[in-house]
Amino acid sequence: MAQTRTGPVRSEAARRSILTAAAEIFAERGYDHLTIEGIAARAGVGKQTIYRWWSSKSDIVAECLLERDLLPRQLSLPQTGDIRRDLTVWLHSIASVIDSDAGEPLIRSLIAAATENAEIGRRLRDSLADADSLADRLRAAAGTEPNLAPDAPFAELSEALVGAIILRVLSRSPMDDAVIDRLLTAVLGPSRA
Amino acid sequence: MAQTRTGPVRSEAARRSILTAAAEIFAERGYDHLTIEGIAARAGVGKQTIYRWWSSKSDIVAECLLERDLLPRQLSLPQTGDIRRDLTVWLHSIASVIDSDAGEPLIRSLIAAATENAEIGRRLRDSLADADSLADRLRAAAGTEPNLAPDAPFAELSEALVGAIILRVLSRSPMDDAVIDRLLTAVLGPSRA
Amino acid sequence: MAQTRTGPVRSEAARRSILTAAAEIFAERGYDHLTIEGIAARAGVGKQTIYRWWSSKSDIVAECLLERDLLPRQLSLPQTGDIRRDLTVWLHSIASVIDSDAGEPLIRSLIAAATENAEIGRRLRDSLADADSLADRLRAAAGTEPNLAPDAPFAELSEALVGAIILRVLSRSPMDDAVIDRLLTAVLGPSRA
Amino acid sequence: MAQTRTGPVRSEAARRSILTAAAEIFAERGYDHLTIEGIAARAGVGKQTIYRWWSSKSDIVAECLLERDLLPRQLSLPQTGDIRRDLTVWLHSIASVIDSDAGEPLIRSLIAAATENAEIGRRLRDSLADADSLADRLRAAAGTEPNLAPDAPFAELSEALVGAIILRVLSRSPMDDAVIDRLLTAVLGPSRA
DNA sequence: CAGTAAGCGAGACGGTACGTCCTGTCTTGGT
DNA sequence: ACCAAGACAGGACGTACCGTCTCGCTTACTG
Structure with missing residues (x-):
């Protein structure tokens, strides 16, 4: 025993x-x-x-x-069926966090922490600490956007999107509406509208 | 006076x-x-x-x-006319730097430095401190790949690509051949081959 | 109850x-x-x-x-009838303890402990933790040495002797044969030999 | 150069x-x-x-x-020509320091410090940090007291006296008038008075 | 012979101090 | 004015122990 x-x-x-x-x-x-x-x-x-x-x-x-003590809880990706709109809303909420006084240094601090700790890096990648995976959402939306072919590399698309956000924070480039639009065009392909 | x-x-x-x-x-x-x-x-x-x-x-x-004291000088993007091949070679050289013993911590350290200094972040975005702009190269290759329409958001595509690399480093995900392939598919669209 | x-x-x-x-x-x-x-x-x-x-x-x-776990047990004062000889032997054994590698720090440590604890100080005075009182032995030898008058202050003579040893330890002065001799002369008076 | x-x-x-x-x-x-x-x-x-x-x-x-920041400066040995009286006064002043609230712990602390530092021990021996050597004073008084023969071991007599004081502090024995008297008898021999 | 209270090993806890490293400022003397 | 050297006040590091406090166990006395 x-x-x-x-x-x-x-x-x-x-x-x-x-x-x-x-x-x-x-x-x-x-x-x-x-x-x-x-x-x-x-x-x-x-x-x-x-x-x-x-x-x-x-x-x-x-x-x-x-334990979700750190990041705002309202960053979760909405789910209306229109992935481009959902991502637009999500990116806007991220942008507004970044543009707030406290938000941008917070994210930058999080990146600094990630350079020391793999787990933090991983959670950052997983849609900025949001549990429901961004890649899965893209996969579910396959066929609704030009770049979302059924066999598209969803994980890498997701990485590219999140990576672009991180890079914006690192280079202190503001993320306005036009940028969000172009970012989504880059990832999803041109808007059909 | x-x-x-x-x-x-x-x-x-x-x-x-x-x-x-x-x-x-x-x-x-x-x-x-x-x-x-x-x-x-x-x-x-x-x-x-x-x-x-x-x-x-x-x-x-x-x-x-x-002053180029810090990064390996051989990271520059080749120029054969075939943007996908050029990027493949470039990503491989980046991957080999990252996989080397000293390289990964070095990049991570650079990211850490970037969180404290906007200039470092900007240089990181500009194709990992490479002077000839990645975005310009993509624009020059317009029409040769599915996603590179003449009015494609080249800057954001470039950001997405570099951002994905950074995110890989932060999350300690290895960047093997398949990943490079899928990453390029995500950014350039499916390969025509 | x-x-x-x-x-x-x-x-x-x-x-x-x-x-x-x-x-x-x-x-x-x-x-x-x-x-x-x-x-x-x-x-x-x-x-x-x-x-x-x-x-x-x-x-x-x-x-x-x-419980006598701490000090060497062979420090007891011999009893041959000749107090000067007995003390000489005893002082030599103390000197050899002090001169040994471990002994001097040990005594010094005991003094340090005594500064925190009266009981330890008292036992130190009582002839370095030896049970049979040094003062009693001096009294028993009254008349055999110049300074040992019948009404001599035996307790203080004993204190002076032990105190001198302690002081030697505190000041790191070696206690060689000549010193022992002079110390006994100081306490007992000049040797009759 | x-x-x-x-x-x-x-x-x-x-x-x-x-x-x-x-x-x-x-x-x-x-x-x-x-x-x-x-x-x-x-x-x-x-x-x-x-x-x-x-x-x-x-x-x-x-x-x-x-630098004399620590001990009372009035502990110096008086010099009237009568060594027994001088020592009596000196011992009384030491006794009054020890009996004061702060004095006894201070001396004990000094002993503790001496266990860690030879220099402190040496200064303690040199008549409790007093510069004019006790042994020299005894030598100067040779012939005026029974135990102060011209070839008496003055250094050891001095050590015995100071050692007795230290031992009194360590064992928390009070040093009253009678003790001082007996201590001087032990060191100088019986009073002629 | 159950109940119960203390002793025991282990070790987590809020603290204090250690001795080291580094920060950004300053002072000195030399060029 | 600039420089090499380095002392200074200050702050954080990670470690070692302090004395107190659970915890779950094993005794041994008591009603």
Whole structure:
């Protein structure tokens, strides 16, 4: 029979307050002003409690993403049946987040965090931390847009779209209506309208 | 009449050895192990000399990029007339850099630097620091591939392609032959072959 | 009637292994590298078991002294009838302990412990943890040495002798034969030989 | 020709405020509550500035002793020509320091510091940090007291006296008038009065 | 002979301090 | 004026221990 570990169990209260504190500081001051000491102080926790369960601040940020403490929850892709319209709405909501005062540094901070942590990178790719996969949605829309042939490389189309957003953030290029339109033309093909 | 300033002018030797030292450390240890003190020590230069001319380490890195101290010089896009083949070769060379031991962290470090410095982000977008614009090449190839209509959004296509590469790096997804193929299909449309 | 307590009694095994572990670490690494956690780990004991019975590490050390886990047992004062000879032998054995690699730091560690714990200080005074009182031996030898008048201040003579040893340790002055001789002259008066 | 070092020179202001802060904390809270961080904070100094010039807190304390920041300055041995009276006065002043609230822990702290630092131990031996040597005074008084023969071991007599004081502190034995008297009898021989 | 209360191992917890590294500013003396 | 060198105040790092607090177990006394 397996030897069961005895002793106190991980404190859920500590875990939550660490994640909350981290998410708050991240949103307020960005990834590079996020420090372990700052998290510990705001969370009312010893540093060792953080190091016991996470190996780096990027690890904490990754868990914040998982627990949805970090990104606005209204970024999910709508589902009206018209993929171009859905993506347009989605890109507009992303653009408005980016254009907000806090949003652009937040996304940039997230990219910085991703350079240190593969998991964050992966969640970024998966439609900016949104669970319902963008690639699946493109596949479901096959045939409704010029570039969405039944055997189109949906994953790569999705990557290209998200990658373009990331690149816009990195190069500080604004993402206005015309850009969104052209971006969708690039990915979906010319609009039939 | 304006008082002309006196004293020695900026030392080019110091400037070069700082950039060289920065590029070496960047390549060896990555952006977050790059420190002003480390640069000064390796360059045999006082810290003040660095602070006099640059305002941050990301500034130095940006200048390294301009002076081509940082990226392999053989990443330029070939020009055979066949844009799909040219891009294939180019993507393969990028992939081989990424797959090399030092390359992937280097690119990731560059992305990290870009999150702090718009200029670095812009150069990254401009075809991974390659001077001849990718978008222009796509425009020049208009008509030769399904998606390259004369009025296609070339800049956005280019962004999508580079963005996809960046996203691959961030999510640590390998970029093998098949992926390159599908990526080009996504951007250029299905191959006619 | 008072409620008599129930439950298991104090574990002698735990007590012994704590004292042994403490004595070992003390001897190996000195008083300031002696930690509660270290003792608990080496003794295979929970920290709480230590805190239940001792209030500080100096308390544990004091008990180690009582149980003679700490000091060499051969430091006792011989008894040949010639007090000067006896003290000479005794001082030589102390000197050889001090001169040994481990001995000097050990005594110094004991002094450090004594600064935190009166009991340790007292045992140090009582002839370096030797049970048979040095003062009593001097009194018994009254009349045999110049300074040992019947009404001599034996306790203070004893203190002066032990204090001199302690001071030698604190000031890292070696205690060679000549010093021992002069020390005895200081305490007992000039040798009649 | 020797290469002269250039650059800024050690800040005397920083040095002084570190020593002062250390002496204050030492006096207020004792050696084991004296921390590098506490010194740095009170001195308004970076920790690195401390580590640059001292290797441990015991080093700082040793320098405090040298600069006479630590011990009361009125402990010097009077000089009336009557060595027994002088020593009596001196021992009384030491006793009154020890009996004061702050004094006893201070001396004990000093002993603790001496266990870590030979220099502190040496200064402690040299008549409790008093510059004019006790042994020299005893030698000068040769012939005036029973035990002060011309060839008496003055250094060891002095050691015995100071050692007895230290031992009294370590064992928390009060040093009242009678004890002082007996101590002097032990060292100087019986009073002729 | 069950109930129950203490001892025990393990170890998580909020903290304090450690000694190191780096930041950006400053001072010094030399060219 | 610029430079190499490097001291300075400050802040964060990751580690080591502190003393307290569960946790689940194993005793041993008590009603």
